[in-house]
Amino acid sequence: MAGASGSGEQWSSRLGFLLAAVGFAVGMGNIWRFPYQLGENGGSAFLIIYLCCALGIGLPLLITEISIGRRGQGSASKSFANVAVECGRSRNWGWVGTLGIFCAFVILSYYTVLSGWTLDYFVKASTGAFKGVDADATSSMFGALLGSPAKLMFWNTLVHILIILIIRQGVQAGIERAVKVLMPALFGAILIMVIYGIFAGDMATTLRFLLEPDFSKITFGTVMKAIGQAFFSIGIGMGSLVVFGAYMPKDFSIPSSATYVILLDTGVAVLAGFAIFPLVFQYGLNPGAGAGLVFQTLPLAFGQMPGGQVFGAVFFVLLISAALSSCIGLAEGVVNWVDEHLKIPRKQGILWVAGAGWILGIASILGFSTWSEVRLLDFIPSYRGLDIFDTLDTLAANNLLLIGGACSAIFFGWLVPKALKLEEINVKDGLFFGFWRFMIRFVIPPILIVTLVMGITEAG
Numbered sequence: 001m002a003g004a005s006g007s008g009e010q011w012s013s014r015l016g017f018l019l020a021a022v023g024f025a026v027g028m029g030n031i032w033r034f035p036y037q038l039g040e041n042g043g044s045a046f047l048i049i050y051l052c053c054a055l056g057i058g059l060p061l062l063i064t065e066i067s068i069g070r071r072g073q074g075s076a077s078k079s080f081a082n083v084a085v086e087c088g089r090s091r092n093w094g095w096v097g098t099l100g101i102f103c104a105f106v107i108l109s110y111y112t113v114l115s116g117w118t119l120d121y122f123v124k125a126s127t128g129a130f131k132g133v134d135a136d137a138t139s140s141m142f143g144a145l146l147g148s149p150a151k152l153m154f155w156n157t158l159v160h161i162l163i164i165l166i167i168r169q170g171v172q173a174g175i176e177r178a179v180k181v182l183m184p185a186l187f188g189a190i191l192i193m194v195i196y197g198i199f200a201g202d203m204a205t206t207l208r209f210l211l212e213p214d215f216s217k218i219t220f221g222t223v224m225k226a227i228g229q230a231f232f233s234i235g236i237g238m239g240s241l242v243v244f245g246a247y248m249p250k251d252f253s254i255p256s257s258a259t260y261v262i263l264l265d266t267g268v269a270v271l272a273g274f275a276i277f278p279l280v281f282q283y284g285l286n287p288g289a290g291a292g293l294v295f296q297t298l299p300l301a302f303g304q305m306p307g308g309q310v311f312g313a314v315f316f317v318l319l320i321s322a323a324l325s326s327c328i329g330l331a332e333g334v335v336n337w338v339d340e341h342l343k344i345p346r347k348q349g350i351l352w353v354a355g356a357g358w359i360l361g362i363a364s365i366l367g368f369s370t371w372s373e374v375r376l377l378d379f380i381p382s383y384r385g386l387d388i389f390d391t392l393d394t395l396a397a398n399n400l401l402l403i404g405g406a407c408s409a410i411f412f413g414w415l416v417p418k419a420l421k422l423e424e425i426n427v428k429d430g431l432f433f434g435f436w437r438f439m440i441r442f443v444i445p446p447i448l449i450v451t452l453v454m455g456i457t458e459a460g
Helices: 014-025 028-040 044-072 076-086 091-126 135-146 149-167 171-200 203-211 220-234 240-246 254-282 292-304 308-341 346-367 388-415 418-425 431-457
Strands: none
Touching: 014 171, 014 240, 014 254, 014 308, 028 044, 028 203, 028 220, 028 254, 028 292, 028 308, 044 076, 044 203, 044 220, 044 240, 044 254, 044 388, 044 418, 044 431, 076 091, 076 240, 076 308, 076 388, 091 135, 091 149, 091 240, 091 292, 091 308, 091 346, 091 388, 135 149, 135 292, 149 171, 149 308, 149 346, 171 203, 171 254, 171 308, 203 254, 220 254, 220 388, 220 431, 240 308, 254 292, 254 308, 254 418, 292 308, 308 346, 346 388, 388 431, 418 431
16 A cells, blocks of 8 residues: 555554654653643643543544545645545545644744754753853843844754754654654653652652642633643644554554554653652742743753753753654654645655745744744734744644644544444444544534634633
8 A cells, every 4th residue: 555645655663653653742842831730730630631631532633633644645635635535525625634734834833943942952951051050040041042043043953954864764764763763762861850850859749749639720721721732732733643644554553553642642741740840849949930941940950950960961852852753743744745735756845844944933033032022913812912933833733723623523523424434443333433433523623613712812
């Protein structure tokens, strides 16, 4: 069976697919955002709600996207169009896949900038730049990075070069080979940090912060946060998972593969909490610092702790692995679309994609300094006061992903015949299929639409 776009490429093994999919799903949000939300929103009570959202919403949508990709055997847009035609529907449904690819490209443009931060801080950690710093020094250090367009462009260029070198090699020689290095590096770095936290950090306070259930903190807003975290973390709606499905051989089980991806993605996020917060509490740092926890607060701990130079470098290896593997997944979906629709060969297509992403990334970079007063969508309540970087992030993560996810559910749930669904997912018409079909048709679309509308109309 040919792979996407007729290339003949497929994942060489189920492990290769899982590492690539998990690598795509695991990103910076898993490392700092999820543990913080876990601790601030009821500990294990939030974890239970998150798992319900991940398995009840994320899993059905993940199965849906992979199934569309494997059935459609093309880029995200062509896969939707091919499945639609097979079911007697209009090829225009391909726009759902195109929307996902556009969303992936937007995310790629600013995620590479964020990835550049991790490279800069790895160098800082490795050279002992955090030794003896105080809060003012770490804040100034981060501000100096954001205020230096030349430095940010250098790191952003380096990230794009790494992406080009990996993706131009193809699925097995490029992506699989890369994730077989990046994912073990990520898991190894997390385990090293967790073990260090057990012996040198405040693990007792961490256990209470992350796992002690506090159901009084659970509100409707908390549930919305859990949905948003599950949706973005898994990578639904970006088109890349459709392409990953197009590379999947028929003998791979979609439901079991999708379940492993979600459980591993969640496991990394929880482990990250046990790697970070023992240091935060041990050194009296602010656990609610959000993104600043990584780039402004943790350097304080690395500057004080024994072996801080080594463990700081290990920690930023973790971040580099998470960030770069996500960039690879995002870029692959876009390159696949360019290859198929613009008839540009893969090795040239990645240059076009990387070049366009690099140019759009300049807007985010300048938005931290020269264009810091620019507010692109200030007339929309949820975008009010956001700079260019945050505007792009909100557009992609809070709006485009939800639209794409809802449309995917409606398309596959209502317009694709039951027999085709059973054949492609390769399950029996039983309890699991019934639950999945019910969620896709009746539960997920209204939840995503309500979340989308609330996200647009309410000020952030």
